[in-house]
Amino acid sequence: MSQQHHHSAHEHHHHADDSHGPDEGLSQILDLDAEILEASLSAVHADIAALIDGPVRRILDLGAGTGTGTFGLLHHFADAHAVAVDGSSDMLEHLRRQAEGLGLADRTTTVHADLDEGVPELDLVDLAWASGSLHHLADPDRTLAQVAAAIRPGGLLAVVELTGHPRFLADDAPGAAAEAKAHELLAVDRTVDMPAMGSDWGARLARAGLVVELDRPIVVDLAPPLPDVAGAYAFAILTRIRGAVVERLGADLDDLDDLDRLLDGGPSDVRHRSDLHVRTQRQLLIARRPASR
Ligand SMILES: C[S@@+](CC[C@H](N)C(=O)[O-])C[C@H]1O[C@@H](n2cnc3c(N)ncnc32)[C@H](O)[C@@H]1O
Structure with missing residues (x-):
């Protein structure tokens, strides 16, 4: 770990119990996932850009992992700053290293927090993003209500959830x-x-007071x-x-x-x-x- 990582990306500590521990296998999968899904995620960014009203200056990535969502969105929304929240300090460490390598460290803030204990209090964001993270939560509805309150009126939440594991x-x-x-x-x-995995996310978003404007599958089928x-x-x-x-x-x-x-x-x-x-x-x-x- 070099000094630089600490200078250029900041970490805020909230009460995270870090029960996840080091998980090299998962970080590797998430990085490979980013490569496999690259084209699909570009299409998702275009969907967000088509729906957003006004500029995207502040992004909140919930359960950011190694930063696939954070970095993809920062590339697409060139004026934005992202706050990446995760309960695993190892993931955030990995994310900060990647941010350095991509020249995105000064546009990224990491926050170490357990979302089950509450969404960190921040200035309102234009766009919140949660990919592959909501099904891990103890009470996704409670967290979604807090996420809705963290978005500016008119702002968006984009959710990506697995509907099954990849097949080869x-x-x-x-x-x-x-x-x-x-x-x-x-x-x-x-x-x-993980009882929430595969649940009706549209209904959950509506219960959180959000209006679903797009609901579509992301299909990757490479031969x-x-x-x-x-x-x-x-x-x-x-x-x-x-x-x-x-x-x-x-x-x-x-x-x-x-x-x-x-x-x-x-x-x-x-x-x-x-x-x-x-x-x-x-x-x-x-x-x-x-x-x-
Ligand atoms: C499957 S990974 C997805 C990572 C990333 N969003 C992506 O799409 O590549 C789920 C992430 O959620 C984080 N996570 C799970 N439960 C959490 C919680 N209660 N609070 C904060 N982060 C959590 C994990 O540490 C992990 O990094």
Whole structure:
């Protein structure tokens, strides 16, 4: 860690318990995700630009992770400053390093805070962004009400939520059954651990007093031949899925053998295959805080 990071990006401490701990696997996935989703996210930025009234000067990124949302929005909205909030100091550290590398450190402020304890009090923002973070929250409705209050009247909230985990193998490809089985197990796990995942975000935004103006899927469906980043992405995601399935569900060993062949460096390893697809789907919602009457 160099001194520079501290000089050019500021960190404010709120009461964050940092229970997330270091998670190299997740930061790697989030960075690869940024590459895989680049074109889709540009289209999302264009959707926001088409809906926003007035300039975008202040952006709030909720559960910012490694900064994919923050940096994409700062590139699109050239006059904006972003406040990136996350409960993990490791994520914020990673985000600040990236901000330095991109020359965006002086347009980025990081705030270490647990959103379950409240949205940090800041000046009103023109645009709030929450990608892949709301389903982690203990009470998304409570947080959304606070987020709505943090947006200027007429300003926007953009939400991106996963509707499933990325898939990589065609139905008849070697290992496809193991991938499918792992996803089945994961789906059970998800409903236990993160009940808000896959919920009706439109209804939740409306309950927070926001008016949904756009609700559409973001569909990524990449077919071979794909660049190496697809293999790295598949490897990172499947490794994480394997971890979840093994630790929490005690999956049966035959299924694991097949799954392991996708990760073992051999001929079926997803990093060395030419038949990989990348299929992932998210939901995008853009909602407005009504202008005061
Ligand atoms: C799946 S990542 C998404 C990161 C980023 N928004 C993106 O789209 O790449 C979810 C992020 O939310 C953060 N997070 C989860 N629960 C949180 C909470 N209660 N308070 C603050 N951040 C939280 C995690 O630390 C993680 O960085």
